[in-house]
Amino acid sequence: MNLGKKVIYQIYPKSFYDSDGDGIGDLRGIISKIPYIAKLNIDMIWFNPFFVSPQHDNGYDIADYYRIDPRFGTMEDFEELVAKLKEINVGVMLDMVFNHCSTDHEWFQKALAGDPKYMKYFYLRKAKPNGDLPTNWQSKFGGPAWKKFGDTDLYYLHLYDKSQADLDWHNPDVRKEAAKVVNFWRDKGVTGFRFDVLNVIGKDEVLVDSTDPVQEKTLYTDTPIVQKYIKELNQASFGQDSETITVGEMSSTSIANSIEYTKPENHELSMVFSFHHLKVDYENGQKWTKKPFDFMELKRLFNEWQSKMDQGDGWQALFWNNHDQPWALNRFGDPVNYREKSAEMLATATHLLRGTPYIYMGEELGMIDPHYYSIHNYVDVECLNAYQELIDEGHSAHDAFEIVKTKSRDNSRVPMHWDASQNAGFTVGKPWLKPTDQQEINVENELTDGEIFNYYQKLIHLRKTEDLISDGHFQAELEDHPQVFAYRRYLDNQAEQLLVLNNFYGYEPWAIIPEDLQNKNAHVIIDNYGEARDIKLKDAIQLKPYQSIAIKITK
Numbered sequence: 276m277n278l279g280k281k282v283i284y285q286i287y288p289k290s291f292y293d294s295d296g297d298g299i300g301d302l303r304g305i306i307s308k309i310p311y312i313a314k315l316n317i318d319m320i321w322f323n324p325f326f327v328s329p330q331h332d333n334g335y336d337i338a339d340y341y342r343i344d345p346r347f348g349t350m351e352d353f354e355e356l357v358a359k360l361k362e363i364n365v366g367v368m369l370d371m372v373f374n375h376c377s378t379d380h381e382w383f384q385k386a387l388a389g390d391p392k393y394m395k396y397f398y399l400r401k402a403k404p405n406g407d408l409p410t411n412w413q414s415k416f417g418g419p420a421w422k423k424f425g426d427t428d429l430y431y432l433h434l435y436d437k438s439q440a441d442l443d444w445h446n447p448d449v450r451k452e453a454a455k456v457v458n459f460w461r462d463k464g465v466t467g468f469r470f471d472v473l474n475v476i477g478k479d480e481v482l483v484d485s486t487d488p489v490q491e492k493t494l495y496t497d498t499p500i501v502q503k504y505i506k507e508l509n510q511a512s513f514g515q516d517s518e519t520i521t522v523g524e525m526s527s528t529s530i531a532n533s534i535e536y537t538k539p540e541n542h543e544l545s546m547v548f549s550f551h552h553l554k555v556d557y558e559n560g561q562k563w564t565k566k567p568f569d570f571m572e573l574k575r576l577f578n579e580w581q582s583k584m585d586q587g588d589g590w591q592a593l594f595w596n597n598h599d600q601p602w603a604l605n606r607f608g609d610p611v612n613y614r615e616k617s618a619e620m621l622a623t624a625t626h627l628l629r630g631t632p633y634i635y636m637g638e639e640l641g642m643i644d645p646h647y648y649s650i651h652n653y654v655d656v657e658c659l660n661a662y663q664e665l666i667d668e669g670h671s672a673h674d675a676f677e678i679v680k681t682k683s684r685d686n687s688r689v690p691m692h693w694d695a696s697q698n699a700g701f702t703v704g705k706p707w708l709k710p711t712d713q714q715e716i717n718v719e720n721e722l723t724d725g726e727i728f729n730y731y732q733k734l735i736h737l738r739k740t741e742d743l744i745s746d747g748h749f750q751a752e753l754e755d756h757p758q759v760f761a762y763r764r765y766l767d768n769q770a771e772q773l774l775v776l777n778n779f780y781g782y783e784p785w786a787i788i789p790e791d792l793q794n795k796n797a798h799v800i801i802d803n804y805g806e807a808r809d810i811k812l813k814d815a816i817q818l819k820p821y822q823s824i825a826i827k828i829t830k
């Protein structure tokens with residue numbers, strides 16, 4: 276299998292299409308939209324979790340890994356979905372959340388009832404002799420990472436919400452449960468798996484206090500034992516089928532570790548999601564802040580990751596958007612003056628890199644953050660906690676709201692816009708999150724008059740037909756250019772080269788063509804301002820606002 280030729284689409288089931296009017300998207304809704312999905316010619320769909328869950332963290336708090344939550348449909352619906360997608364050669368990638376399970380899960384409930392077998396599934400610890408919590412760790416969703424374990428003198432660890440209890444992977448029974456779940460879904464025809472926050476499963480057996488928030492992450496992130504657990508899971512489940520695609524969501528990971536997780540000889544994962552490039556608009560590395568993105572840092576990160584992953588034979592997932600991120604268009608583009616051009620530029624910048632691109636539903640329409648005017652429009656546990664913390668720290672309600680507005684995960688969870696009607700054609704009921712801007716941005720408009728969807732189709736087609744894109748090496752170009760992100764892709768024999776220029780700004784900078792390519796006859800394979808065409812390369816090109824152009828040079 277050539278991972279470089281694959282393109283993956285992500286569907287957040289709760290927000291894709293509601294078939295029964297309860298305001299929440301569902302599997303039958305997805306089935307009815309397969310003809311739309313087919314137009315993109317993607318290879319696989321990653322579905323966020325739709326397993327039984329109390330939904331405190333929108334399904335990342337799983338209470339039963341083997342059943343579909345009735346609000347999303349039935350097992351029959353799921354089987355039909357897999358079969359119908361297979362007919363159009365699209366695989367299914369499921370989200371496996373094994374760092375933690377819901378406190379409603381029977382494992383946790385049995386543990387609470389005192390069953391010693393299941394008590395060993397979790398990190399249960401006593402308070403310190405002085406009565407303090409077992410460690411000073413913070414939950415990633417705010418507040419302490421420990422909560423009282425029922426009526427006992429113990430506390431359980433939760434790196435995320437208090438309803439998500441961390442599973443203790445030191446226990447071989449936990450690891451067997453994980454493999455069993457993966458195999459259950461493999462038997463249903465699932466050929467892709469995304470593993471949620473996989474690099475934090477390797478906590479130490481003895482948990483100690485941290486000295487500061489940055490050091491704290493190192494106590495449980497990317498520890499060597501994670502590699503061992505992934506290898507074991509690979510052997511016991513998905514590794515038995517060479518066609519399966521896996522991706523590990525790696526929180527605060529390093530390039531060196533990402534190479535180890537993904538180089539083929541290690542038999543761990545197909546690829547990783549890393550997030551450093553999505554923190555270039557964080558003040559001092561803190562998410563709940565507001566600052567314009569640092570373009571030079573963004574370039575530096577792309578260049579470093581691409582070059583080193585290439586040299587180390589690692590493999591990256593390429594993406595800007597997902598259900599945890601505000602829309603990239605608001606962060607790195609210009610949604611007001613150049614919505615279409617900047618959406619296309621952002622797509623080009625990542626789609627022509629070395630790796631496997633992911634498209635988050637609605638990205639192909641140029642979706643943007645909703646225009647909400649009240650904190651009451653938001654529902655996500657993470658942003659509501661953050662809002663309260665910002666207020667407690669002394670921010671005014673106005674400032675706290677402005678930060679939440681640009682950072683909330685609800686931004687990208689807003690229902691897909693199908694048409695211009697009041698509920699964006701998503702539901703006949705009351706949508707669980709309110710759509711805004713659907714008059715302008717929606718599938719109907721996009722397919723008749725828009726240009727972004729069609730541009731995505733071209734990018735996907737290029738990846739499937741140009742070996743330079745799917746198999747080529749990466750080389751950074753114009754590293755000091757303050758507006759243009761440029762790179763070159765080349766094959767081992769160097770016979771073909773691809774020069775990609777992406778203008779991240781609304782003005783018209785010049786880009787100097789690398790000397791060895793000047794005066795060459797070349798072919799523009801994609802340009803968001805024009806058609807494919809033959810050109811003669813000069814010594815420089817002036818780019819239009821948010822222009823992307825990819826030029827192929829054959830020696």
Ligand code: NOJ
Pocket residue numbers: 332335372435471472524598599
């Ligand atoms: C990452 C998921 O993408 C996010 O939505 C979730 O809240 C956390 N992991 C915890 O499972």
